[in-house]
Amino acid sequence: MGEYDIAVIGGGPIGLFSAFYAGLRDMKAVIIEAQDELGGQLIKWYPEKMVYDVGGFPGIQAYDLAMNLIEQAKMFSPEVRLNELADQLEKTDDGMWTVKTNGGSYKAKAVMIAAGIGKIEPVRLGAKGEIEYENKGVFYTVKRKKDFEGKRILIVGGGDSAVDWALTLAPIAKKVYLAHRRDQFRAHERSVKEMYEVATVYTWHELKEVKGDGTKVNQAVIFDNRTNEEKTLDVDAVIISIGHKGELGNMVKWGLNMKGRSVVVNAKMETNLPGVYAAGDIVEQEGSAKLALIAVGFGQAAIAISVAKKYIDPRASLFAGHSSEMSKFKKE
Structure with a gap:
């Protein structure tokens, strides 16, 4: 001792x-x-x-x-x-x-x-297909930005990390979407304003399902939690950033x-x-x-x-x- x-x-x-x-x-x-x-x-x-x-x-x-x-x-x-x-x-x-x-x-x-x-440990959503595609297109953080170059990305979350990832990846990604279950963000106001300029933002939306071909992600289904209306997005990666x-x-x-x-x-x-x-x-x-x-x-x-x-x-x-x-x- x-x-x-x-x-x-x-x-x-x-x-x-x-x-x-x-x-x-x-x-x-x-x-x-x-x-x-x-x-x-x-x-x-x-x-x-x-x-x-x-x-x-x-x-x-x-x-x-x-x-x-x-x-x-x-x-x-x-x-x-x-x-x-x-x-x-x-x-x-x-x-x-x-x-x-x-x-x-x-x-x-x-x-x-x-x-x-x-x-x-990351907080998981429990959405359909989430566990199946972990590390095959579903991630909980970004360790290497270059892994997301030229990709279509859905970020789920409304805190500092989610907003910052949107800002960080937008210059190198093909497309960045962000879905948040409310219309208020727990992030710096300036960052939120900049995010709206570089990403397609869906407020009042949540992740319902991650789809793929068994080896990689190719779609994500989100839904409006007020109306249950669904949208299917063509994506290569889903980053779940909810803490x-x-x-x-x-x-x-x-x-x-x-x-x-x-x-x-x-x-x-x-x-x-x-x-x-x-x-x-x-x-x-x-x-x-x-x-x-x-x-x-x-x-x-x-x-x-x-x-x-x-x-x-x-x-x-x-x-x-x-x-x-x-x-x-x-x-x-």
Whole structure:
């Protein structure tokens, strides 16, 4: 069993930044990630999507952002454990915490929960032919844009991802359709306006059936959920972008104060368990609006790690100064 100053549960953007910041505060860290690679949703679900709401980048591809975060996190050589879902969290007799996974046990003075929405799986619609044509024309994300060059594409969904895929693929696709079950979109207003200029949009429409020749998709049937009137579209690909669901495993049994699927934290990012902190999409912060943004999670992580540092070493300063003042970053 390895021993650490802090165990970071989650290897997505917030977990990676947490590990970096822990290193900055001279804390030995281990990153425990349930997926087979670091980077979280940036890598698994939309590596070629552009990210515009991270400070310092007018626009950056999700894959590149993930690679930068991984490089940054590894500056202080944290241990990385992949394909391990945190299963149990137990307090030891000496006041430390033990995180048990399907692959080992890790003892730490503090724990940082940055699990996002958990181990990620796509939300499926259950439309006829959907499962039959998974990865044969039915997809839940875009990993390589070039796979959709010159194709007729139906995107199903009304959130940021669906709208962004329409904008991203329109310049290279032969035709882009988008079907959404309402007439209101959960996406930035400017993006929605631009989408209407490059895609054929069907509001109040849902996917009924995916058709093909057994090896690939060639049609999709959508219907108006007010009138049940159907339309058959000739398409080569269907991208179902209605979200993802996370598997939290036994986290709900750890004794954490939770609100739905979120871990409740205070202004210091402290949970109800002493020495256990949380940040990012997984949290519900008391007295604060919830914004599921990477930029928000970065700030929460810096606070959590700083508070954890002082918890571990009461003599430590909560704020250690700006990184530009630290010797690690000064040029000789």
